[in-house]
Amino acid sequence: MAAFAAQSRVNAIESLMEKKGAFDYILLETTGLADPGNLAPLFWVDEGLGSTIYLDGIVTLVDAKNILKSLDEPLEETVQHDEHDGHSGPVLTTAHLQISHADVIVINKSDLVSEAELPAVRDRVESINGLAKIQITQHGQVPQLEGYLLDLHAYDDVGALQVASKGHSHLDPTISTVAIKLPELKPNQLSNLDAWLRSVLWDSKLPHPASKKATGVAEADQFEIHRLKAKLNFSNGDIKIVQGVREIFEILDAPNANDSTPGSTKSPGKIVLIGRNLQGVPFEDSLLGTLIA
Numbered sequence: 274m275a276a277f278a279a280q281s282r283v284n285a286i287e288s289l290m291e292k293k294g295a296f297d298y299i300l301l302e303t304t305g306l307a308d309p310g311n312l313a314p315l316f317w318v319d320e321g322l323g324s325t326i327y328l329d330g331i332v333t334l335v336d337a338k339n340i341l342k343s344l345d346e347p348l349e350e351t352v353q354h355d356e357h358d359g360h361s362g363p364v365l366t367t368a369h370l371q372i373s374h375a376d377v378i379v380i381n382k383s384d385l386v387s388e389a390e391l392p393a394v395r396d397r398v399e400s401i402n403g404l405a406k407i408q409i410t411q412h413g414q415v416p417q418l419e420g421y422l423l424d425l426h427a428y429d430d431v432g433a434l435q436v437a438s439k440g441h442s443h444l445d446p447t448i449s450t451v452a453i454k455l456p457e458l459k460p461n462q463l464s465n466l467d468a469w470l471r472s473v474l475w476d477s478k479l480p481h482p483a484s485k486k487a488t489g490v491a492e493a494d495q496f497e498i499h500r501l502k503a504k505l506n507f508s509n510g511d512i513k514i515v516q517g518v519r520e521i522f523e524i525l526d527a528p529n530a531n532d533s534t535p536g537s538t539k540s541p542g543k544i545v546l547i548g549r550n551l552q553g554v555p556f557e558d559s560l561l562g563t564l565i566a
Contacts, residue, residue, distance in 0.1 A: 286326060298423055299326065309374045310499055314521040330425030333375035333405075334413075335368075337394050338385040343368045344397065344445065365447055365549060372398060373448045373499040373547050374518070375405045376427035384411040396444060402547055403436040403450035404502060430528050431502040431514045434543045448499070448549050453557045455542030457506050462564050463513075466505070467524065469563045473546075474498055474520050479559040480566075496550040503544040515544070 286299060301316075303309055309331055316328040336343075344366060372378060378398055383391055395407060408421055415421045436452045458466070472480045477495055501517030504527070512527040546556065 290326075298329075308370050310370065310519045313374065313518045328428055329423065330376035330427035331374050332377045332379060332422055332425075333371045335372070335378055335380045335394075335398060337380050337382045337391065340368060340380075340394060341397060344447075369401060369445075369448045369549075370499070372401045372405075375402055376425055377408060377422065378402065378405045379408045379410055379413075379415070379422075381410045381413055383409050400444040401448045401450070402500075403452070404434070404500070404545055404547060428516050431504050431516070433540050434502060434504055434545050436545055446552065448547065449551050451546045451551045451554075451556060453544045453546075453560060455503075455505065455544060455560075457508050457542065458564070459508050460511070463505075463507075463524070465564050465566060466560075469560055470501075470515070470517070470522055470524075473556075474501065474517055474522055479555065480563045496548060496554050498546055498548040498551075500547040501545065504540065504542050506542040 290296060301312075303312065313328060313331060316326060380391075380394060380398065386394065391409070395409075398405075398407065408415060434452070436450055469480055472478050477497055498517065499519065501515065501522060503515035505513040505515065505524075507513070513524055514527045515522060515524050517523075544560070
């Protein structure tokens with residue numbers, strides 16, 4: 274029902290555009306929708322079906338004064354996941370989900386917290402999502418819309434994947450960010466990488482290179498990926514990017530891959546995962562083992 278309702282929203286927006294003409298931007302405000310991960314792939318994938326609508330990015334607004342309480346004392350904002358029912362562990366909240374899927378996080382009401390409290394808020398947010406751009410605001414004011422809240426092009430490119438790596442993963446055990454450095458790949462290794470992505474995103478299982486079987490994590494610690502970005506460098510000079518939201522992912526040619534200056538050094542390949550119960554999972558060993566299998 275949720276997928277049908279979301280698809281109806283896409284159709285309704287396209288119908289409105291046909292009647293009223295083209296819009297510069299469409300802002301979809303999702304108060305009351307706990308999980309943006311269910312909605313984002315519809316707009317993202319819909320572009321590939323010839324739609325005039327494309328997903329520019331997801332912006333999450335955080336209340337600096339109350340966010341830590343929302344994360345630590347969820348009360349009615351606890352999100353129920355059937356696969357975790359009956360198991361102990363960190364509680365997944367609406368705030369966790371909305372932060373983990375964001376491409377931009379606006380920490381508003383910074384004037385209501387002290388100079389000592391604001392860095393703690395930012396560190397906690399970055400420990401959940403190390404990829405998102407952080408904007409600190411008061412009264413919801415930003416210097417400009419373009420580049421801050423609009424024209425993000427979050428699904429067109431992955432940038433340099435400069436993940437905030439401050440060693441703060443212990444700040445929030447529920448959702449965290451994991452970065453894996455990648456060596457230069459051979460073109461024939463792309464199929465192995467694709468198989469690894471399918472296993473991790475679709476089945477929440479790590480391909481086991483030793484036994485050639487997929488091995489899952491114990492049910493109580495089952496990981497789930499909410500957002501994935503990657504940059505892949507190949508020995509033939511090709512550069513590809515990977516974009517993923519939940520189980521949906523695409524491997525694309527990197528934009529402007531051929532525009533680099535001769536002799537310039539390419540940024541290293543990397544995969545960044547954002548999701549639940551990622552700490553301690555041997556993603557890097559599994560991936561590197563799968564690539565050479």
